Amino acid sequence: VAILFLSDADATGAWAAALERELPDDEVLIGTDAARARAADIDFAVVWYPPPGLLARLPSLKAILSLGAGVDHVVLDPGLPAGVPLVRLVDPALTEQMAEWVAMNVLRHHRLMPFYAEQQARAYWKRHDIPRARERRVGIMGLGVLGQAAAAALRPFGFPLAAWVRHPRPWTDGEIFAGPEDLGPFLARSDIVVCLLPLTAETRGVLNARAFARMPRGAAAINGARGGHVVAADLIAALDSGQISAATLDVFTTEPLPASDPLWRHPRVTVTPHAAAVTLAETAARAIAANIRRCRTGTAMVGVVEPTRQY
Ligand code: NAP
Ligand code: GLV
Secondary structure: OEEEEEOOOOOHHHHHHHHHHHOOOOEEEEHHHHHHHOHHHEEEEEEOOOOOOOHHHOOOOOEEEEOOOOOHHHHOOOOOOOOOOEEOOOOHHHHHHHHHHHHHHHHHHHOOHHHHHHHHHOOOOOOOOOOOHHHOOEEEEOOOHHHHHHHHHHHHHOOOEEEEEOOOOOOOOEEEEEOHHHHHHHHHOOOEEEEOOOOOOOOOOOEOHHHHHHOOOOEEEEEOOOHHHEOHHHHHHHHHHOOEEEEEEOOOOOOOOOOOOHHHHOOOEEEOOOOOOOOOHHHHHHHHHHHHHHHHOOOOOOOEOOOOOOO
């Protein structure tokens, strides 16, 4: 029985070691050449951006396990084998990092740090008034594993919270908005918007000119999800008009973000290099191995993607 590991991540050796530690009776194969040579032996594929069509050529495949919480890198493969479960990564270490990143950036925007950084660059001393946290409304797009952890991290500060989801449900920490018809009212009540959605056909481009226009004037936008959620030209126009006061972006449609991209140099954009929540080999291998064991014993795996929803 062989487990295929396919990723452009540089720490391939660390990954192989971590998977072998967790699954000592399995052979770990690495890379596309091994995948082609041993196609019939591969039971499970652990992947990040697999080459399109490759997974369809593995006849014994029982599950595809994503190296990230997002599965857009697999769902976009037009040759994805039908009937093979696709599983996203649910790893407490990843979740913890995203909660930290969101809390840090909501506080940065709440406390006007992007403006103070701009002032510091000009050696300009001016203090600005800010509302209390209880008056600064934070809206989280996506209340899944990461959105819930972000909300829990923000709760102690007292920001009025709301979340935009697909399926309405009760939520004790704030107000729930669900579905396309609730998007406008959700954005209209959010002074700081945090995107933690999966990238799907429904969510691509959701933060566009219309969305920015619906936010209160001077709102801030934080994207920790995928670059495809934001229409960058619309964001820049909204920043330049003052409709959006500042933005923090961790993810981009092209990564690494090209040096010529205007987002790098916009005075009110903070860029981080897809670093909000980084998959760690040791903890992720543990979560992935637990799912492989569940699959082998006929138990439900954690994080199975619903194919029609794409998340
Ligand atoms: P998840 O548990 O699957 O949660 C997804 C959430 O998005 C759910 O609350 C879902 O609503 C909501 N949603 C999906 N489609 C929607 C739509 N059309 N309209 C409104 N709400 C919608 O995902 P997760 O584990 O929290 O991860 C979220 C994303 O974070 C990943 O897909 C990945 O792209 C990104 N990510 C980024 C980094 C980074 O370093 N920047 C790291 C990890 C993950 P329901 O609850 O109603 O189903
Ligand atoms: C990272 O972007 C992930 O999807 O885990």
